[in-house]
Amino acid sequence: MSSVPKPPPFDRADPLGLDDLLEPEDLAVRDTVRAWAGDRVLPHIAEWYERGELPGIRELAKELGALGALGMSLKGYGCAGAGAVQYGLACLELEAADSGIRSLVSVQGSLAMYAIHRFGSEEQKQRWLPGMAAGEIIGCFGLTEPDHGSDPSAMRTHARRDGGDWVLTGRKMWITNGSVAGVAVVWAMTDDGIRGFLVPAGAPGFTAPEIKHKWSLRASVTSELVLDEVRLPADAVLPDAVGLRGPLSCLSHARYGIVWGSMGAARASFEAALDYARTREQFGKPIGGFQLTQAKLADMAVELHKGILLAHHLGRRMDAGRLRPEQISFGKLNNVREAIEICRTARTVLGANGISLEYPVMRHATNLESVLTYEGTVEMHQLVLGKALTGLDAFR
Template identity: 65%
Template structure:
């Protein structure tokens, strides 16, 4: 067999799909994947190294994502696309093959902010916000994590008290995506009636937003800290259906599901960059793809990508059937992010010294995946979720 053409990306992908997973997808699912892949190739890949280098998120992408149909992608009604869980997962994979930060925008907007309003909001709130959020006209964010309450949101200190017919919000949130460019934030706060959710306009008096920078990961994305200084909200700001931590946790599970797929995109792009490089880079009078140790690295990457893809697809089918459980999502998030990060790091070694340049994607993906590994539940949190599932004994406290 002659060496593969490093410029024939479709042939390389076909060879890498050793198990024939592509054949398990429907025509509609492949069409969604191909449409998002083409968008990433045309609109993200030519610019992402520069955006990452400058720490810049292009706000105009919000409208483009809306036209692409990936905002609130698997939500029904109110102008939302209403696609399947598998179709959303495939879109997340392709977006994160471009960059984790850009897939994160779609997750924060669609799974966290829109998802919370769609599941827990009143019909009036849904009609007011969801159609414009689905188009990217309105950007939303999601305020749960606090400076001293990350993995344990039950310790949140942000508090909303009743004052006549209004609510008054006081406290702070940290590591909140998009808030500085958003028009609203779904904020979770303690009340005398337990944890409740509120739709808070970002221009409300007393609402202060600080962008967290500089950072070495997720640079083409926006993370912020929020401060609420006696922010007064009307009664209509309350999400009526959400009571207790079940509200934010339902949104987190939606976001975690997207990560199961998205991490594969970062891993796949890292692998493909290493494979193409190995086929063109010559040392000792031959392409380094012809050396046994390089082939071992490439094989190990493909093994994990193929297993991760089967896992993601299985979880997607369960989600579309309405039977997906939080423990199953933890399996996917824990495994696929951990393996994608290992793939990105190993891919960088194949690139040698050139691998530290932003012209090559693996080191950027590795840096981003350090954040993905932490948010929406750390490795430790998902390990303990699964440990409790296996033993029946909670080990968080």
């Protein structure tokens, strides 16, 4: 009779043994990004968050470019050409440090670079993508407007022909990286439908004032884009994007990163609660020895690792070319919602210390309030799934 192999010891950091699903190359990417975030972000992030700044963003972008984290899943033009799971693991590790850092990378690669890579001309790709992959040029993505978020088809920003040029007028709101971007991908209504335009920084009539007084994503550059009769040459338009298909496909790519990233914020909060519960003493013993605290920790661990398993499954489907937008909505809806609940539960384990920036929990919780609604609110993803399940459109 053959002997039954003995299972490995229980690993509180990986209770389901999910690392067994990863290839050595996947683990190398994860560990490299984790080490960078631990060295360059974690020692400073509480101060940055409290000040409401992301100092040295241009240097950070260049370092992320050197890691291959910008446009990570794109091929050619200096991009790493990594798999979807590897990109997801990078997002998880970056957001475990802070959602603002993951947003910097996500907007750069999954929105701005992805739009140029998928819909741009060869000349546009050669002009912008190598510098963006290296972090020498920062990009932003202008879709949301002051009065139009979930319904981009009603956007007021418009572009009109004037001889051989395009002239853009309008405003975009809540734009990550806007004030430091060297190029903005701006979506505008034209006589032919919605088109994407590449607007370089410094173009006459184009300004990007930074938005202040945020209580979420404080360690992130968030801006308004103002376009006042901005004149662009004919070759500024993305030639292969007409209609909402263009910006929505970019959003799907970015939402995939959020499926992973939200679990990074959840993991950091869970780990803080677990460490605290094993050392904080009340009534003569660590609070982790009480049944109610253990119930909280068990529930958090279950949802955290279910979410990581879901993200991994979606990543493998993306690598196989089988991932649908509805499945990305499934992942974002579940994982961000559960991540917020994990953060809130972790806060109760830490008690009053949970609101202190000495611990990461409240910072992650407030960041996730933005992640919950950007790139598709809860309601929009519920309706995406509802339509897919019933075959009936309830958006209008």
